[in-house]
Amino acid sequence: MKQGRLGNIILTDIMINNVVEKICHKIEHHYLYQKEVICIILNGAKKFAEDMKKYMNNINKYHFIYVDTEEDFNRESYCLNGKFVLIIEDICHSGDKLKSYVEKVSLCQCSDIRTCVFIKKDKHLVNDLSLDFVGVIVREQGFLAGYGLKSNDHCEELPCIVAIDKD
Numbered sequence: 001m002k003q004g005r006l007g008n009i010i011l012t013d014i015m016i017n018n019v020v021e022k023i024c025h026k027i028e029h030h031y032l033y034q035k036e037v038i039c040i041i042l043n044g045a046k047k048f049a050e051d052m053k054k055y056m057n058n059i060n061k062y063h064f065i066y067v068d069t070e071e072d073f074n075r076e077s078y079c080l081n082g083k084f085v086l087i088i089e090d091i092c093h094s095g096d097k098l099k100s101y102v103e104k105v106s107l108c109q110c111s112d113i114r115t116c117v118f119i120k121k122d123k124h125l126v127n128d129l130s131l132d133f134v135g136v137i138v139r140e141q142g143f144l145a146g147y148g149l150k151s152n153d154h155c156e157e158l159p160c161i162v163a164i165d166k167d
Contacts, residue, residue, distance in 0.1 A: 006145070006155070007163035010138060016147055016161065019118070019135040020048070024055035026133055027086065027116065034061065037084045040073070041066045042101065045090040047148030048118045052088070073104060080108035086133075090148055092117040095129040102129065119144070119161075142166065 011019070031037050039062050041049040049064060056062055067073045085105055089098050098115055105113050116133040138144065142165070146158030155162070 005165045007142075007165040009160050009162050010144060011136065011147070011161040013159040016159075017051070020051045021055045023116065023118075023133050023135045024052055027052075028057060030114070030132075031061070031084065031086075034084050037062050037086055038080060039064045040076075040085060040087045040101065040105065042087065042089045042097070043068050044148060044150065045088045045118065048090050049088055067101075073101070077104070077108050080105060080110050083110050084112045084114075085110045086114050086116055088116045090117070091119040091121065091144065092131065093121050093123075095127050095131075098131075099127045099129040118147075119149075 039049065039052075041064055046066065049066075053059055053062075053064070065076045067076065085108075087098065087101050087105060092098055098117070102113060102115065114132040115130070117131055118135040120131060120134050120137050122137050122139045142163055144161055145155030145164050146161045148156060149161065150156045155164070
């Protein structure tokens with residue numbers, strides 16, 4: 001893992017809560033008339049997903065599946081046929097990881113596939129991935145930590161998001 005000093009605060013805990021609430025309202029508006037939505041939570045997005053649950057008005061329609069590995073995904077993908085699927089990621093750098101999961105999910109013959117990221121790094125995606133729900137765009141080009149983002153073992157639990165300064 002990347003080692004370094006904690007730098008500037010990028011998002012405070014209050015800012016994070018506001019972003020999560022706003023993105024949840026957009027998601028709920030999009031899925032207003034759907035009876036069931038399968039949310040695939042990618043490895044780093046657990047904290048984001050848990051906070052999303054607080055702001056979902058009709059939480060019973062959302063089924064959260066946590067995927068840490070491709071084996072996890074393969075085990076859970078049987079239930080996606082004909083479903084509305086939302087793939088949730090904490091941070092999108094290039095879009096490669098998210099695009100890989102979109103392609104895997106598309107093989108499951110879902111009715112609809114959407115993507116949601118808490119943070120999009122402010123750089124061009126290297127593929128034609130479309131991000132449907134984006135919390136914030138961050139211009140910081142270095143490493144970020146806190147709010148579930150890992151830069152070293154101690155920063156993941158920070159309630160805010162900080163930049164990691166290089167040593």
